[in-house]
Amino acid sequence: MADIIIKNAYVLTMDPDLGDIENGVVVIENGLIKEVGRSTGSTADKIIDARGCVVMPGLINTHCHAGMTLFRGYADDMHLKEWLEDRIWPAEAKLTDDDIHIGSLLACLEMIRSGTTSFADMYIHMDRVAQAVKESGIRAALSYGMIDFGSKEKADAELKEGSRFVSQWNGKADGRITTMYGPHAPNTCSREFLIRVKEQAVKDKIRIHIHVLETEAELNYMKENFGMCSIHFLKDIDFWGTDVLAAHCVWLSDGDIKILAEYGVNISHNPVSNMKLASGIAPVAKLIASGANVCLGTDGCASNNNLDMFEEMKTAALLQKVGTMDPTALPARQVLEMATVNGAKALGIKSGVLKEGHNADMIIVDMRKPHLTPLHDVASQLVYAASGKDVRTTIVAGKVLMEDFMVTCLDEQDILGKAVQTSKNLASRIDS
Numbered sequence: 001m002a003d004i005i006i007k008n009a010y011v012l013t014m015d016p017d018l019g020d021i022e023n024g025v026v027v028i029e030n031g032l033i034k035e036v037g038r039s040t041g042s043t044a045d046k047i048i049d050a051r052g053c054v055v056m057p058g059l060i061n062t063h064c065h066a067g068m069t070l071f072r073g074y075a076d077d078m079h080l081k082e083w084l085e086d087r088i089w090p091a092e093a094k095l096t097d098d099d100i101h102i103g104s105l106l107a108c109l110e111m112i113r114s115g116t117t118s119f120a121d122m123y124i125h126m127d128r129v130a131q132a133v134k135e136s137g138i139r140a141a142l143s144y145g146m147i148d149f150g151s152k153e154k155a156d157a158e159l160k161e162g163s164r165f166v167s168q169w170n171g172k173a174d175g176r177i178t179t180m181y182g183p184h185a186p187n188t189c190s191r192e193f194l195i196r197v198k199e200q201a202v203k204d205k206i207r208i209h210i211h212v213l214e215t216e217a218e219l220n221y222m223k224e225n226f227g228m229c230s231i232h233f234l235k236d237i238d239f240w241g242t243d244v245l246a247a248h249c250v251w252l253s254d255g256d257i258k259i260l261a262e263y264g265v266n267i268s269h270n271p272v273s274n275m276k277l278a279s280g281i282a283p284v285a286k287l288i289a290s291g292a293n294v295c296l297g298t299d300g301c302a303s304n305n306n307l308d309m310f311e312e313m314k315t316a317a318l319l320q321k322v323g324t325m326d327p328t329a330l331p332a333r334q335v336l337e338m339a340t341v342n343g344a345k346a347l348g349i350k351s352g353v354l355k356e357g358h359n360a361d362m363i364i365v366d367m368r369k370p371h372l373t374p375l376h377d378v379a380s381q382l383v384y385a386a387s388g389k390d391v392r393t394t395i396v397a398g399k400v401l402m403e404d405f406m407v408t409c410l411d412e413q414d415i416l417g418k419a420v421q422t423s424k425n426l427a428s429r430i431d432s
């Protein structure tokens with residue numbers, strides 16, 4: 001007997017062989033997908049009737065700072081340098097373990113509500129992020145964000161903490177938690193430190209998550225200090241590989257694009273953050289055309305200001321079109337691939353597609369709404385007309401985390417109340 005059968009659904013498998021199944025079923029057993037097809041001979045404890053709904057892989061947010069939900073609306077309409085150095089970093093210095101726990105639970109709630117089933121995080125106080133992931137039932141690839149600013153003592157301490165976090169949490173929460181090394185960026189970490197991080201990551205067989213060329217300022221800094229851009233610099237120290245997740249990659253030359261594609265680097269595109277901080281337009285269409293694996297992320301809530309991957313998908317498509325002045329750039333299906341299949345590849349998890357043997361990470365989107373009617377093309381509707389609020393049910397590792405718009409895994413009202421209190425206390429500590 002299976003655990004769950006979803007029936008009468010439009011199944012958007014995101015698998016090239018299975019395609020879309022207009023009136024299909026998905027069978028879930030022991031946290032995995034047991035069957036996807038037109039019908040099933042199986043029976044299950046729980047039957048979900050998904051008439052009028054789309055079942056699809058849960059969305060994968062490949063660049064996030066979950067705890068930054070506490071800074072939603074706290075630092076808007078600023079230049080990135082001042083935003084980060086004058087506003088965010090001083091505030092982060094006052095964050096406690098408990099703050100991060102609540103901020104991360106709030107992020108998990110928001111993600112589960114808006115159809116995200118996995119996220120890649122880089123932040124601080126990471127034990128408590130991991131605890132929030134464990135409690136909520138979501139899946140995540142977590143990294144401690146390391147910055148050395150060229151100090152040897154700082155480098156030692158940061159790598160020690162990064163390694164401790166990796167060894168303590170990798171594979172925990174029934175395998176829902178994986179870990180990564182998180183050197184912040186080429187202009188906040190020294191060359192020596194980045195070399196050490198890469199060596200440690202290879203030794204531990206752990207992936208790396210890093211910000212790369214988000215700003216023109218980084219490009220200029222790297223050219224001034226090393227005589228080359230971050231892409232060539234990281235190539236020079238043998239940093240690149242399929243194990244690297246590089247967030248942003250806005251300021252790329254055609255030569256850089258070639259390098260990223262050649263090394264199979266995973267690139268997390270964050271269009272809303274890039275627009276809000278006026279960082280620029282990443283050459284996503286060119287990256288995809290060159291064969292690079294491009295996925296999608298929201299970045300933190302201080303530069304977005306939400307974690308809605310549906311909004312991110314639409315923005316990605318629109319930004320590429322206007323950036324290239326070509327309305328055929330980044331069509332809806334390609335954006336869906338970025339948010340599902342490509343994201344799973346970037347995190348090295350067996351999710352992102354509805355197919356036998358894969359993780360049972362999926363969402364049910366209710367299409368019976370005025371703004372989703374009529375339904376000519378499902379991919380188009382999901383990317384251009386839907387929002388995270390249309391997600392009805394969210395399932396991760398075969399567990400129902402939200403059903404019929406009711407969050408079942410966490411006490412939503414309790415977390416909302418605590419988040420308000422936590423951010424108030426935090427604001428008064430920052431001001432004092």
Ligand SMILES: O=c1[nH]cnc2c1ncn2[C@@H]1O[C@H](CO)[C@@H](O)[C@H]1O
Pocket residue numbers: 065084088089092122123124144145146184211214273299300303
């Ligand atoms: O857009 C961004 N660019 C650079 N750094 C960022 C951005 N968003 C968040 N952080 C910062 O990255 C560190 C991760 O541990 C945090 O300090 C966070 O504030």
Ligand SMILES: [Zn+2]
Pocket residue numbers: 063064065211247299300
């Ligand atoms: Zn970021």
